[in-house]
Amino acid sequence: MSNKRIDLELITSLVDRETRVLDIGCGNGELLDSLKRKRKVIGQGLELKQERVNQCVARGLSAIQGDADKDLGLYPNQSFDCVILSQTIQATGQPKLILTELIRIGKKAIVSIPNFGYWKIRLSLAINGKMPVTKKLAHNWHDTPNIHLCTILDFINLCKELNIKIEKTIILSSNKTKSYNGIPNKFSNLFSEEAIFLIKS
Amino acid sequence: MTFEQNTLPCSYFTEKKPLLLENGTSIDELTVAYESYGKLNKNKSNAIIVCHALSGDQFLASKNPITNKDGWWDRMVGPGKPIDTERYFVICANVLGGCIGSTGPTSIDPKTNEAYGLSFPVITISDMVNAQIRLINHLGIEKLLSVIGGSMGGMQVLEWAASYPDRLHSAIPIATSSRHTAQNIAFHELGRQAIMADPDWNNGNYIKLGTSPTKGLSIARMTAHVTYLSEASLTKKFGRRLQDKKEISFGFDADFQIESYLRHQGLTFVDRFDANSYLYITRAMDYFDLEKTHGKSLTEVFEKTKTRFLIASFTGDWLYPPSENLMIVRALSAGGVDVSFVNIESDKGHDAFLLDEPEFDVAMTGFLDAVSKEIKV
Numbered sequence: 001m002s003n004k005r006i007d008l009e010l011i012t013s014l015v016d017r018e019t020r021v022l023d024i025g026c027g028n029g030e031l032l033d034s035l036k037r038k039r040k041v042i043g044q045g046l047e048l049k050q051e052r053v054n055q056c057v058a059r060g061l062s063a064i065q066g067d068a069d070k071d072l073g074l075y076p077n078q079s080f081d082c083v084i085l086s087q088t089i090q091a092t093g094q095p096k097l098i099l100t101e102l103i104r105i106g107k108k109a110i111v112s113i114p115n116f117g118y119w120k121i122r123l124s125l126a127i128n129g130k131m132p133v134t135k136k137l138a139h140n141w142h143d144t145p146n147i148h149l150c151t152i153l154d155f156i157n158l159c160k161e162l163n164i165k166i167e168k169t170i171i172l173s174s175n176k177t178k179s180y181n182g183i184p185n186k187f188s189n190l191f192s193e194e195a196i197f198l199i200k201s
Numbered sequence: 202m203t204f205e206q207n208t209l210p211c212s213y214f215t216e217k218k219p220l221l222l223e224n225g226t227s228i229d230e231l232t233v234a235y236e237s238y239g240k241l242n243k244n245k246s247n248a249i250i251v252c253h254a255l256s257g258d259q260f261l262a263s264k265n266p267i268t269n270k271d272g273w274w275d276r277m278v279g280p281g282k283p284i285d286t287e288r289y290f291v292i293c294a295n296v297l298g299g300c301i302g303s304t305g306p307t308s309i310d311p312k313t314n315e316a317y318g319l320s321f322p323v324i325t326i327s328d329m330v331n332a333q334i335r336l337i338n339h340l341g342i343e344k345l346l347s348v349i350g351g352s353m354g355g356m357q358v359l360e361w362a363a364s365y366p367d368r369l370h371s372a373i374p375i376a377t378s379s380r381h382t383a384q385n386i387a388f389h390e391l392g393r394q395a396i397m398a399d400p401d402w403n404n405g406n407y408i409k410l411g412t413s414p415t416k417g418l419s420i421a422r423m424t425a426h427v428t429y430l431s432e433a434s435l436t437k438k439f440g441r442r443l444q445d446k447k448e449i450s451f452g453f454d455a456d457f458q459i460e461s462y463l464r465h466q467g468l469t470f471v472d473r474f475d476a477n478s479y480l481y482i483t484r485a486m487d488y489f490d491l492e493k494t495h496g497k498s499l500t501e502v503f504e505k506t507k508t509r510f511l512i513a514s515f516t517g518d519w520l521y522p523p524s525e526n527l528m529i530v531r532a533l534s535a536g537g538v539d540v541s542f543v544n545i546e547s548d549k550g551h552d553a554f555l556l557d558e559p560e561f562d563v564a565m566t567g568f569l570d571a572v573s574k575e576i577k578v
Binding site for chain 2 (some may be wrong): 020042044050051052054056057059060061062063064065066075076079120136
């Protein structure tokens with residue numbers, strides 16, 4: 001999955017060296033491992049699936065089995081330099097609460113989302129009249145873990161509502177990336193498949 | 202049943218230097234009975250201590266000479282196993298207060314030349330750890346690769362990490378708690394009352410008087426044993442099945458398989474355990490409260506420790522449930538400690554940590570491997 005790697009590399013580029021990082025929904029630890037090697041961070045992961053926690057532990061990473069919706073209370077205020085939520089917010093039960101938790105726990109946070117406003121998704125819904133199934137969002141409406149999908153615009157609006165500052169945005173579409181200080185231009189909601197936000201309280 | 206010191210086939214370490222205890226008294230002569238597996242490497246960096254639980258002993262991964270059964274954690278410790286004795290030097294010592302060779306209530310008090318019995322001082326988990334420190338000092342080990350243990354063993358692990366952070370690189374407390382809850386104490390009290398209600402207990406003087414409180418001790422064991430299992434595992438194993446009969450007897454014999462099983466558990470336990478020792482060790486567990494002992498919050502107890510932790514709990518464990526373990530994880534996370542936590546799906550109750558749980562093995566193997574790479578064993 002070359003596209004996935006680009007996503008991880010971009011996130012890595014936003015993380016400062018030798019800092020404390022929490023990766024929520026860390027999966028098998030791919031990102032944490034890369035951060036540990038390239039950025040010398042002290043990493044910690046939170047992951048729902050036991051098997052993946054084991055994979056993290058087996059590769060020498062620290063990971064805790066837990067649920068992003070329930071267990072973020074584990075972490076005290078500002079206990080990490082950076083909290084990462086990569087392609088996970090759309091699968092959580094309470095995205096709004098989680099967003100506020102992220103910037104409570106971290107001095108900054110990095111959130112990446114699949115953009116439901118991408119033109120191919122819009123077109124697919126318009127033409128077929130069915131919930132879009134794409135490479136990135138490969139589930140049917142009834143079995144998808146992605147219960148809270150949003151567009152880039154939705155995300156920006158939610159941050160505004162919560163008084164969260166978007167410091168940087170990186171947008172991605174078919175392996176092309178573009179970086180913005182602050183929010184991206186209005187066309188990105190149509191033309192990018194994915195966005196990575198660097199946010200602060 | 203009691204075992205004379207130095208009669209069991211294992212290693213012994215004896216020191217005539219007083220061991221100061223938490224209750225203010227001391228033990229003048231300390232003996233620690235222990236077993237070891239694997240080889241200590243040249244720079245003594247591959248040593249692991251495994252701490253045993255309430256009814257455990259030093260026969261961790263070798264045939265138990267008392268029961269003739271495999272060691273109690275044979276499936277976890279050995280060549281090629283998660284705690285790999287081809288890589289690590291693994292030590293397991295009978296706890297202070299125990300009855301399998303280490304100094305305890307069955308030992309001879311040098312002052313009176315008689316068994317201590319109830320004149321043995323009330324010991325605590327930290328006293329047990331201090332006895333183990335003496336042992337590793339004697340073995341010349343500066344810093345352990347890891348200290349590992351489940352249940353009461355896990356309490357010792359926590360105490361190791363809290364009091365001697367410079368003596369261990371990593372800690373693996375399993376299915377344990379940072380303090381005994383009211384429910385934990387309640388079950389122990391049932392056991393102790395059963396022992397003390399047995400007329401053959403003779404106020405703890407049974408060794409001298411030649412009696413043995415087997416009834417009391419076996420009831421204590423039966424009660425405790427139920428707390429190590431779960432409703433699901435009991436149902437799976439026994440259900441309402443009858444023991445060697447087709448119909449209920451309308452009497453008080455062991456009609457049900459579960460009754461017969463518990464009676465067997467109780468009876469075999471008295472062949473390998475001492476009643477007074479049971480009182481002392483359960484008391485040590487009841488008194489265990491890391492925050493109180495150290496006079497600070499759990500987070501402060503471990504704050505900024507360099508020790509790496511792997512904490513494991515089991516979903517079906519209601520004696521030391523995941524929530525108790527998670528409380529430790531929470532405190533460690535808050536203190537900026539490097540901690541991993543696995544909550545293993547299992548319906549086998551508290552005993553799951555001793556049983557076949559492949560997911561747990563993977564975590565154990567991976568964690569130890571990562572720690573040993575980090576410290577370049």
